[in-house]
Amino acid sequence: MTEAEAADRLAAADIPDPRREARRLARAGSGRALAEMVTRRCAGEPMSHILGYRDFWHHRFEVTADVLDPRPETETLVATALEGAVERVLDLGTGSGCILLSLLAARPAARGTGTDLSSAALAVAARNAQALGVADRVTLHPSDWWDRVTGRFELIVSNPPYIAADDMADLQRELGFEPRIALTDGGDGLSAYRAITAGVAAHLAPSGRLLLEIGPTQGAAVCAMVQAAGLGQVQVLPDLDGRDRVVTGTQPPGAP
Incomplete structure (x- = not known):
């Protein structure tokens, strides 16, 4: 999965600011790992749980x-x-x-x-x-x-x-x-x-x-x-x- 594809999936799931979120997820993983993270985010799981941290x-x-x-x-x-x-x-x-x-x-x-x-x-x-x-x-x-x-x-x-x-x-x-x-x-x-x-x-x-x-x-x-x-x-x-x-x-x- 590419970052652009991630952004499209996030947008379709009504995730706010999908391009920004796709960038964050793409920095944490690529390919299958990125696809799995996007699936979790589309289901509503908080970004902090997916990445494992919050600033x-x-x-x-x-x-x-x-x-x-x-x-x-x-x-x-x-x-x-x-x-x-x-x-x-x-x-x-x-x-x-x-x-x-x-x-x-x-x-x-x-x-x-x-x-x-x-x-x-x-x-x-x-x-x-x-x-x-x-x-x-x-x-x-x-x-x-x-x-x-x-x-x-x-x-x-x-x-x-x-x-x-x-x-x-x-x-x-x-x-x-x-x-x-x-x-x-x-x-x-x-x-x-x-x-x-x-x-x-x-x-x-x-x-x-x-x-x-x-x-x-x-x-x-x-x-x-x-x-x-x-x-x-x-x-x-x-x-x-x-x-x-x-x-x-x-x-x-x-x-x-």
Whole structure:
């Protein structure tokens, strides 16, 4: 198969920007290998799964079907985190590790902990930590939100599953290849925030920050939860497209 033939097949399958995608696939393989990749892409499989990586922030991360595909809008959370202190960091539901490891790579003195329910996801994060040269500064272990978390952190971040179950059927077909547990809570899309805010005060150091990625309609609800948890300076920050994307809150300096 040629690159031009690949582009024609992708276009016929209604894949956006088929010529660009054909170029990317042609750089990764030719002939039969290219044809197989094109077939997978035409079926809706994400490009990152086919190539095995996704570029995020300033790094390249391994991506498999066991982790959520890192997305550009999540870089808003990373950029916001780097505006303040990054010393001891906790990433709840770390997935590929793209958030946590990007922060550690940018702050050589920082140390981090990443948790996830999925052992397969933690294995991907561990390989990414090795690739970025930060494995000696990160601890990765399974946990259901706070179950196995100890200590306090100056920064707690999370991109939890926030898609409501009723909205799953309307999503792009590419999302069908990603782990459902990383996309939806199976309910109203807010249960992860309820769990996180229920325990955050006990694990956030005085003056420490909480940063949560949200869906574009969830700002008010998540802000109310963060405020109810006792955090101050609560606000919603937009992504580059102007959509609500990150809720932040700060532990009061005199918190016990």
